Amino acid sequence: MPKRVYGFTTATFYRGRVFAxxxxxxxxxxxxxxxxxxxxxxxxxxxxxxxxLCLQLSSKC
Structure with missing residues (x-):
């Protein structure tokens, strides 16, 4: 079974998609x-x- 690692980055919430x-x-x-x-x-x-909502959040949609 492959190992699993979990982490969480709060910086991605306030820096947005450009950072994430x-x-x-x-x-x-x-x-x-x-x-x-x-x-x-x-x-x-x-x-x-x-x-x-896509139109308001990102041009990638």
């Missing part, structure tokens, strides 16, 4: 494992629940 996306990519590259940044996961969940 590069952080996620860097962690994946350096650690070589799947990384989920909570701030990005929450944004994706909100967009899924309310698609019109």
């Amino acid at each position: 996306e590069p952080l996620e990519q860097r962690l994946r590259r350096v650690l070589g494992v799947l990384v989920v940044v909570p701030a990005l996961a929450l944004l994706e969940a909100l967009v899924y629940l309310k698609p019109n």
Whole structure:
């Protein structure tokens, strides 16, 4: 069974997507494992629940 490690970054909440996306990519590259940044996961969940929110939160939708 693969080892699992959990961490949480509060900086991604107040620094926003501009900080969170590069952080996620860097962690994946350096650690070589799947990384989920909570701030990005929450944004994706909100967009899924309310698609019109996408227009207000990100140009990536």
